[in-house]
Amino acid sequence: MPALAKMAYRPVGLASGLAAGALSGLVFRQIWKRIADEDDPPTALQSEYSLKHILLASALQGMVFAVVKTLVDRAGAVGFKRITGTWPGD
DSSP states (O other): OHHHHHHHHHHHHHHHHHHHHHHHHHHHHHHHHHHHSOSSOOOTTOTTSOHHHHHHHHHHHHHHHHHHHHHHHHHHHHHHHHHHSSOSOO
């Protein structure tokens, strides 16, 4: 049964991964607006920003993505267990 549960969870995991990516982008943009007072974070190819500024934005974006993805993945696993009675991992 655990192998079947893991296969059944795959669509849930895929959908939650896509949702996490979209949600983390929104969260990061809001955080960036507040801390940098800029609408858009700098990219590596924008010469008007220092490397330090670009790396800070990139590190923050990575951290936000990791935290949001973990929260979404965990919520999906908890919901799956409530519905099926089987934990999708392990």
